[in-house]
Amino acid sequence: MIAAMSARPTQEERVQASTEALLDAAVKVVAERGYAGASPALIAAHAGFDRKMVHHRFGSKEGLFRALFERSFQRPLLAPTTAVGVPGLDRAANTMLALEDMWRDDPDFLRAIFTVAFQVAGTRSEIGDIFHTWIATARDAVERALADGQRDGSVRPDLDAARAAQAAVDATTGLTYRWCQEPDSTDLALELRSWVTVARQLFGTRPG
Numbered sequence: 001m002i003a004a005m006s007a008r009p010t011q012e013e014r015v016q017a018s019t020e021a022l023l024d025a026a027v028k029v030v031a032e033r034g035y036a037g038a039s040p041a042l043i044a045a046h047a048g049f050d051r052k053m054v055h056h057r058f059g060s061k062e063g064l065f066r067a068l069f070e071r072s073f074q075r076p077l078l079a080p081t082t083a084v085g086v087p088g089l090d091r092a093a094n095t096m097l098a099l100e101d102m103w104r105d106d107p108d109f110l111r112a113i114f115t116v117a118f119q120v121a122g123t124r125s126e127i128g129d130i131f132h133t134w135i136a137t138a139r140d141a142v143e144r145a146l147a148d149g150q151r152d153g154s155v156r157p158d159l160d161a162a163r164a165a166q167a168a169v170d171a172t173t174g175l176t177y178r179w180c181q182e183p184d185s186t187d188l189a190l191e192l193r194s195w196v197t198v199a200r201q202l203f204g205t206r207p208g
Contacts (some may be wrong), residue, residue: 019057023045023068030112035119035127040064062126065116069130088149089204092142092165093196096172100192103179114173114180139169147204156205164203171195 025047029038040054040061047053058064086094102110117131126181143165149155172192179188 006033018047018049019067022049022054022057022064023071026064026068027106027109027112028118029186031108035116043148062130063167065127066130069134070111087152087154088147089154089200092145092149092155092168092203093200094128095145096168096199097192097194099172099176100189103176103188110176111183112178118180119178135169135173139165142168149203153205155203159203166200168199171199 022043022118026038026043029043029046033042038061041051043061043064044051044053054061054064058067099110113131116127143161146155146161146164150157150159150161157160172195175186175188175191175195179186179191
């Protein structure tokens with residue numbers, strides 16, 4: 001009896017589990033209905049909770065998607081730029097390829113995030129601001145990696161790191177948008193790797 005009681009999840013574990021369930025449900029609902037159709041009540045129901053659970057846990061629908069961006073998008077995308085002992089060019093390239101890793105791990109999630117960003121593009125919304133902030137953060141991280149590469153000798157010293165980083169983010173996000181629109185005719189992994197091969201040749205001091 002004591003062993004059975006000790007095996008019960010703690011309050012913190014239950015909160016974490018329900019939070020993850022809501023985030024996972026949001027991905028599935030957006031994939032099926034788009035951002036506008038993904039109501040907090042529907043997301044909560046999909047996760048098996050009361051309709052008010054999203055507001056209770058995240059404050060709003062936008063708050064939920066902010067948490068989703070941070071958990072499953074921003075953290076894995078920026079992780080390569082903090083690697084220790086890795087040449088700057090490699091860190092920048094690995095950041096560009098992080099979208100491929102995310103695509104392999106959970107294509108529904110990646111499609112959901114880019115679908116949301118596409119649907120709110122050009123509007124004044126919190127979720128649009130979150131995506132734009134992520135774009136700027138990713139661009140700045142690639143720029144820092146390229147600048148480090150100029151110091152360690154892996155990146156051309158005459159390269160404009162800021163413009164190169166913007167081009168890298170534009171290319172990789174553009175390819176991902178195309179895959180969202182044309183999934184059957186777009187091999188995202190191949191497209192991303194082809195771009196990174198070109199980027200290494202353009203940015204690096206030696207063939208990458």
